[in-house]
Amino acid sequence: MRISPLVLVLGVTASTMSVAGMAQRQPVDPASAALVKQAEELMAQGKLVEADDTLEAALVIDPKNEDAFTAMAKVAIEQRLYGQAISYGRKALIIDPTDREALAVQGEALVQIGATDRARQNLAKLAELCGDDCAERTKLAAAIRRGPVLVAAETPDAPQPN
Numbered sequence: 001m002r003i004s005p006l007v008l009v010l011g012v013t014a015s016t017m018s019v020a021g022m023a024q025r026q027p028v029d030p031a032s033a034a035l036v037k038q039a040e041e042l043m044a045q046g047k048l049v050e051a052d053d054t055l056e057a058a059l060v061i062d063p064k065n066e067d068a069f070t071a072m073a074k075v076a077i078e079q080r081l082y083g084q085a086i087s088y089g090r091k092a093l094i095i096d097p098t099d100r101e102a103l104a105v106q107g108e109a110l111v112q113i114g115a116t117d118r119a120r121q122n123l124a125k126l127a128e129l130c131g132d133d134c135a136e137r138t139k140l141a142a143a144i145r146r147g148p149v150l151v152a153a154e155t156p157d158a159p160q161p162n
Contacts (some may be wrong), residue, residue, distance in 0.1 A: 069088045
């Protein structure tokens with residue numbers, strides 16, 4: 001069977017065209033957004049476990065709510081769970097690669113584990129997105145200057161008897 005050049009060109013053209021609306025972000029479910037706001041209030045009160053539970057409920061309602069992932073990253077940082085914070089930041093950035101707050105929060109967690117080169121990459125992305133006049137960029141730059149606040153645990157030279 002022969003494929004005519006016209007059909008071949010039309011097929012290639014159609015396969016490379018973007019579909020309208022695919023790049024547009026879907027709106028966040030209002031119930032999920034309300035739970036994120038409630039979780040932020042709980043975080044401000046120091047109720048981190050309750051905030052985390054509320055954010056998980058927000059993600060059950062709307063799994064594409066990047067603000068919920070970013071807030072979960074903030075909770076994880078407060079709990080010194082930096083690996084989780086990086087993971088939640090990554091999930092938020094998969095949904096929206098230009099989310100400035102997610103970049104800053106993930107960068108802060110990277111600094112805490114000593115991955116300052118990766119944090120600087122986030123800082124460079126923030127510079128591209130919002131220039132020098134950006135609160136997220138300023139916050140991440142300060143975290144990089146400050147460096148990790150984790151104190152290396154000292155291990156004893158000899159094992160301790162039980």
